[in-house]
Amino acid sequence: DAGVIQSPRHEVTEMGQEVTLRCKPISGHNSLFWYRQTMMRGLELLIYFNNNVPIDDSGMPEDRFSAKMPNASFSTLKIQPSEPRDSAVYFCASTPTGVNTGELFFGEGSRLTVL
Amino acid sequence: QKEVEQNSGPLSVPEGAIASLNCTYSDRGSQSFFWYRQYSGKSPELIMSIYSNGDKEDGRFTAQLNKASQYVSLLIRDSQPSDSATYLCAVKASNYQLIWGAGTKLIIKP
Numbered sequence: 057d058a059g060v061i062q063s064p065r066h067e068v069t070e071m072g073q074e075v076t077l078r079c080k081p082i083s084g085h086n087s088l089f090w091y092r093q094t095m096m097r098g099l100e101l102l103i104y105f106n107n108n109v110p111i112d113d114s115g116m117p118e119d120r121f122s123a124k125m126p127n128a129s130f131s132t133l134k135i136q137p138s139e140p141r142d143s144a145v146y147f148c149a150s151t152p153t154g155v156n157t158g159e160l161f162f163g164e165g166s167r168l169t170v171l
Numbered sequence: 172q173k174e175v176e177q178n179s180g181p182l183s184v185p186e187g188a189i190a191s192l193n194c195t196y197s198d199r200g201s202q203s204f205f206w207y208r209q210y211s212g213k214s215p216e217l218i219m220s221i222y223s224n225g226d227k228e229d230g231r232f233t234a235q236l237n238k239a240s241q242y243v244s245l246l247i248r249d250s251q252p253s254d255s256a257t258y259l260c261a262v263k264a265s266n267y268q269l270i271w272g273a274g275t276k277l278i279i280k281p
Contacts, residue, residue, distance in 0.1 A: 099215070099259070099271040112268070147214055158205045158263040162214035 060163035062148050068169045074136040077166045079148030080129055087157055090123055090133050091147040105131065138170045173198045173264050177272035186281050190247040194260030194272055197241070203263035204236055204243045209274065210256045219245060250279045
């Protein structure tokens with residue numbers, strides 16, 4: 057079975073540019089999470105979707121960040137405009153309905169560098 | 172503020188010995204506890220989950236939970252160099268919210 061698929065794996069961009077990160081969850085998984093990981097702050101939950109509906113976006117740092125899940129097999133995280141402090145690894149994770157939502161399957165991550 | 176605390180390490184253990192990783196949490200109402208392993212440059216991978224007091228064994232791994240003392244630990248028996256990684260403790264504080272520790276870096280020396 058294919059795992060959680062994220063793209064791009066690496067993104068280098070300049071401050072002020074728009075960044076779009078993409079995620080395909082595992083088929084049949086109804087819960088999707090976007091996380092950000094940095095050395096300073098560790099893993100931070102940005103947003104949580106259940107059945108394509110955003111349940112909690114309180115972790116989204118500011119209005120520059122937005123996330124969508126138009127269908128069960130695709131989600132995007134957009135940063136516009138990007139800033140150097142957004143540099144981090146962004147992970148998407150999914151879990152099936154009925155399974156304890158602490159048992160997450162992570163994608164390989166998207167490493168973002170904003171110059 | 173709900174917190175999960177881990178010693179950042181690095182914890183250095185000789186090959187073949189037992190590695191002991193510890194985690195404490197602040198929310199007494201927490202019910203579910205998880206250990207994830209993260210290799211350098213890779214994503215976190217679930218290795219153990221534990222939901223009730225006591226020990227849970229899976230191969231060389233044993234998770235221990237003590238809710239009264241609010242700690243959870245992970246023991247790795249017969250440590251191998253391939254066990255060298257950062258181990259993240261996560262505690263479920265609500266229906267979906269995981270509270271993550273900062274991780275303990277484990278180094279297994281051949």
